[in-house]
Amino acid sequence: EDQVTQSPEALRLQEGESSSLNCSYTVSGLRGLFWYRQDPGKGPEFLFTLYSAGEEKEKERLKATLTKKESFLHITAPKPEDSATYLCAVQGTSGTYKYIFGTGTRLKVLA
C-alpha cells in the first residue's frame, strides 16, 4: 500500500537557521511527488512537483530534492513568513490516480 511519512511533526527555528524537512514514501512506481505549503484555515498552496530520483527544484529560500525513497525540503535562512505547515504527497502508478498525503510538518520560524 502506498504510504507517506513526514518528519519531524513540528519544527521551531530561529530566523536565519537553515534546516530540512523529510518526506519518506513507499509507492509502487512513482508518478510524482508534490510539496505544498498550508497556512491555518487555508487551502494548500502548491510549491514543487518532482518526478524522478536526482531531480531538484528551487524557489526563493526553498529547495526540494528527491531520491528513490524520500524527498527533502531544504529551507535556507528562513524568515518568520515561512511559518506554515508543509505537506508532502505522492501519486503512484498502481492503476488508480490517488494522491497520498503525509500528515505534514508544522514549521515555526521565530524572529
Add this chain to the structure above:
Amino acid sequence: KAGVTQTPRYLIKTRGQQVTLSCSPISGHRSVSWYQQTPGQGLQFLFEYFSETQRNKGNFPGRFSGRQFSNSRSEMNVSTLELGDSALYLCASSPSGPNRGDTQYFGPGTRLTVL
C-alpha cells in the same frame, strides 16, 4: 487563469441536516478531488471525479457523495450530518494527463461546522 473556487466559504449546520458544497476547477482541468481535513486526521481523501465519472473513492460512509458536471464543476453532498463532520473541506483540480503525475491545485476550502 483563475484558481480553484469553492462556495460557500463557511457553513454552520445542525446535526441531521444535509449540506451541498460546490467547486469550480481551473479552466481546462478535468479531474476534481475532494478532501476532508481535520486537526487530528490530516488530509483524508473523499473521492475523485474525472469526465463526470467517479474514478476513485476513499473510505468514507455513503452519507458522503459527489458528482461532476459536463463543465467539470463538482459538488459534494453530506447527508444526515454528524458532529464529527465538522472540518475544512478542500477541493483540488488537475489536468489529469495520461503519463505523468499531474499537480493538484487546491481551492481555499469550505469550513463546515456542525452543531
